[in-house]
Amino acid sequence: MKLKKFAAGVGLAATVLLGASMPASAGVTFFFPETTFEDDNNDWHFDTNGNGKIDIGERLVSVFELTKTANPFGAGSANIAPEELTGIIDAVVVAKIPGFVPGTFLFLFAPNATSPYVDGASGEIARTWLDATPDLDIPGQNCVSLADCVAKGSDGSVYMSGGFTGDNDEIFAFVGTDDPAVVAAAGAGIDMTAATFAFSMIVNNTGMDFGQVACSPNSLVPVAGDCNPFNGGTGDGLADIAGGGSIKGGAGLGNGAFGRSDFDFNVAPIPEPGSLALVGLALAGLGALGRRAKKA
Template identity: 35%
Template sequence: MKFKPLVASLAAVGLLAVAVGPAHAVVKYRFQDDNIDFVYNPATGALKTTGTLAVGDVLVSVFEIDSFTKNLVNGIAPGQELTGVAAIQIKSIDGAMYAFGAYAGGVEAFVPAGRTDAAKPYAGTSAVGMWFNGTGGGGGDRNLILDAAALPATNCTSFADCTDQASLGTLFQLDGFGLDPDEFWGAVSFPGGGSIDTVKAASESVPFAFFNGLISNFYQLDAVVEFQNLIGGYCPGGSYAADGCGQVQFSGNILGGAGLTNGAIAHSDLDGSKYVVPEPGSLALLGLGLVGLFGMRRRQA
């Protein structure tokens, strides 16, 4: 009586293998992260830790992906973490509406030299980089803790330390601006959201802005990135044209920064996704993951 569910599970994996022909090998990657956010002033070359947000300021986020799945299967191996750095510049402020775009130096301006070399050469300007790295402390690579509920101050001690820790390891993806007219990154600010001092003093439970965006992929370690719309729907005919489709979709909230002592002024969180066509090796691993998932469910039943 237990044989039939197992056959069904294996058949499902088989169907996946059949379905992943060149035109249909689509897997949805989903990300959820914990961030801390810095404000960098290019005019002074220093962090801005007081005053008001202004056009030209660069928002630099250091983040850890606490949940990364491939078609709902965990994508982070034991002993590993997926971390990253994002850098965007305020291009305009219209009341509560903020529009962001590429900073001329990209992510590379804020991480040690060579961390994005795997993606070069690439067109456009980078805005988000992610790296897989270890958590055991080898080579100074700590398990980065950015969850405000777990450790409000985090365990990186300065802007340089945080960006260094978040960009160690193997480059997993690099995303940004300059390939697609559908790209954008915008935010709506809530009362107090434009004041660095107000945000920095408030609890991480207090929201100060909502943001969302759609940007392009420059480099992906294990797959070819497809297109989707702003609400996360797959665009099978998507392209680098004005078609309402981009490659990386995300949204999130800027939260109070109380407890931070490393130069960051806010916590934030983000949910994002992309559709990819995995490389053959990655597809095989996904199939094994699904077999394990089906098997676990069968045992639980």
């Protein structure tokens, strides 16, 4: 009996330390030591100079839905529900560098200081909202225009945001064609560009504290180290938010978007005081069991 109790106590402590905690917000479950947010995006390009190509100074705007969280080191995932967690990316191309493959380019992005969607002036590139009355379904494609997608994706309360605040690892880049029509014509499952990003967290209304995650190796940096070799400063290979993915073909989209991107990212939540208190209780319980076992 005592062994069983001891095992149960160890099980409780292990569950609290390693498993999913109680979600800080009702619908979002965090995994320790890292949590992956999985997303589905629709992507728009603002062709300011009208040449049909993605150029320096032009904007990329994405509306996305974060459908679930997962444990990047093992099994375990949880749908985000009953609320929905959605967001908007608004960034400006600041470099367009021809790649080795003709027709491909490395694009580097910076915050859009005049974004109507995120606080680009403070460095925000992406912002998320937690909405108690879900109305956006990116996988199900229920928004019919950029304005409709933005309206459905930016209602609710601001949850978390990320962007550039001066960490030398910060990056938002993709490698691929500069012709959105090529992406738009491709099927939904076809990867058209490789994307990499590392952000600093700017707004945090999650109820959690966060450490940092490795942002390299990534699709541009083959070894661990500075996550952005293009910005003149040397980072330590760590950032608050790190992710990547691809822009997939946009065939069948009827809302003006040219592509569907998949930009999953990781964060490193620190167990909240409530969880630590539970761990303390569990350890105290183990201590009591141990003392009783010694006496017997």
